[in-house]
Amino acid sequence: MLRFETAGESHGECLVATLTGLPAGIPVSLETINHELWRRQQGYGRGGRMKIETDTVEIVSGVRHSKTIGSPIAMIIRNADWKNWTDVLPVEDIEGGEDKKKPVTRPRPGHADLAGAIKYDFHDARYILERASARETTARVAVGALAKTYLRQFGVEVLSHVIGVGPVRMERDATWDEIAALSQKKDVLLGCVDQETEARMKEAVDVAYRTGDTIGAIFEVRAHGVPVGLGSHITWDSRLDGRLAQAIVSMQAVKGVEVGCAEEQATSYGSKVQDTIHYDKAERRFFRGANKAGGLEGGMTNGSDLYVRGFLKPISTLRRPLESVDLETREASLAAYERSDVCVAPAAGVIGEAMVAIVLAQAFAEKFGGDSLRETKRNVDSYLLQVREF
Numbered sequence: 001m002l003r004f005e006t007a008g009e010s011h012g013e014c015l016v017a018t019l020t021g022l023p024a025g026i027p028v029s030l031e032t033i034n035h036e037l038w039r040r041q042q043g044y045g046r047g048g049r050m051k052i053e054t055d056t057v058e059i060v061s062g063v064r065h066s067k068t069i070g071s072p073i074a075m076i077i078r079n080a081d082w083k084n085w086t087d088v089l090p091v092e093d094i095e096g097g098e099d100k101k102k103p104v105t106r107p108r109p110g111h112a113d114l115a116g117a118i119k120y121d122f123h124d125a126r127y128i129l130e131r132a133s134a135r136e137t138t139a140r141v142a143v144g145a146l147a148k149t150y151l152r153q154f155g156v157e158v159l160s161h162v163i164g165v166g167p168v169r170m171e172r173d174a175t176w177d178e179i180a181a182l183s184q185k186k187d188v189l190l191g192c193v194d195q196e197t198e199a200r201m202k203e204a205v206d207v208a209y210r211t212g213d214t215i216g217a218i219f220e221v222r223a224h225g226v227p228v229g230l231g232s233h234i235t236w237d238s239r240l241d242g243r244l245a246q247a248i249v250s251m252q253a254v255k256g257v258e259v260g261c262a263e264e265q266a267t268s269y270g271s272k273v274q275d276t277i278h279y280d281k282a283e284r285r286f287f288r289g290a291n292k293a294g295g296l297e298g299g300m301t302n303g304s305d306l307y308v309r310g311f312l313k314p315i316s317t318l319r320r321p322l323e324s325v326d327l328e329t330r331e332a333s334l335a336a337y338e339r340s341d342v343c344v345a346p347a348a349g350v351i352g353e354a355m356v357a358i359v360l361a362q363a364f365a366e367k368f369g370g371d372s373l374r375e376t377k378r379n380v381d382s383y384l385l386q387v388r389e390f
Contacts (some may be wrong), residue, residue, distance in 0.1 A: 045343025065300020191346030212320030239299025260294025
């Protein structure tokens with residue numbers, strides 16, 4: 001089983017990620033992981049934290065001589081901002097520590113502040129927001145980079161693009177080549193493949209900037225080269241669409257998920273939205289007349305490109321705070337303000353890539369096993385031959 005965990009707080013010493021279950025022999029490049037971390041930090045609408053942090057990963061176990069060795073992989077990403085918080089969030093109590101705290105007693109609507117404070121019996125939401133912060137996704141992206149490298153050994157690629165920001169929506173489907181070209185760009189604006197639409201998206205973000213507001217978005221993750229048969233129909237928790245949906249909604253600020261053209265299918269007749277089945281005798285393969293199912297049928301991949309969309313609510317921290325209640329006085333007050341983003345659309349797409357890659361890597365490992373890359377490749381090649389001869 002491929003498993004991962006993350007640890008760390010937004011302003012703590014570092015973020016930590018562990019990944020168990022990758023076979024031995026997978027090539028690992030620090031440059032590749034750091035590039036993914038760089039991609040997560042880009043985009044118009046990001047906050048001041050991105051000017052402080054230059055995220056780089058340290059691998060402290062599980063990789064030697066640039067290859068996995070089959071044992072658990074542990075990674076550390078240090079927080080540059082920690083130097084400003086050493087007296088605020090010390091591990092051991094310090095003299096005068098109470099006076100150095102930066103309490104958050106005015107919970108933000110839409111954030112974990114109030115529910116977490118009540119659940120863990122804190123009258124200060126500082127510890128809640130430190131872990132609930134999307135800073136945690138830096139560790140997920142590092143894990144996702146390893147998952148993407150694993151999948152790449154078998155010809156599977158995972159990328160993303162942004163299809164909506166606030167009221168602005170791209171009205172056409174992007175091609176895989178457009179999305180691949182976007183991922184190579186050095187100057188990231190809002191992660192949309194259509195320049196005209198992206199310009200209108202920027203205008204919407206500018207409105208949020210000027211008014212002290214934040215703005216939501218929709219990102220789409222695509223997986224290309226996915227073989228048929230990952231996942232299963234036999235139990236509720238082995239259905240791959242359900243696992244992907246949970247992974248995407250587990251991301252901070254994501255409130256909804258769409259697999260394929262779910263919204264269009266829900267408002268159409270079946271004859272208009274089911275993907276017809278065809279057979280290419282020369283290639284000896286089945287294929288679909290369209291891909292409204294998003295590459296998934298019955299909880300399993302069907303050989304078409306997989307795509308999943310995540311729906312981001314606007315970030316909860318507003319420079320023009322909303323109404324709240326002080327946890328200490330119980331008096332009406334304005335919500336607290338912590339340095340935050342206005343729009344996180346392209347960053348969310350990169351995080352979504354990581355989560356989709358992790359779930360696909362888990363499904364891949366479940367189906368094909370293998371303690372080494374060579375063994376897994378033999379298993380994959382044997383299965384693909386079986387598929388071709390079906």
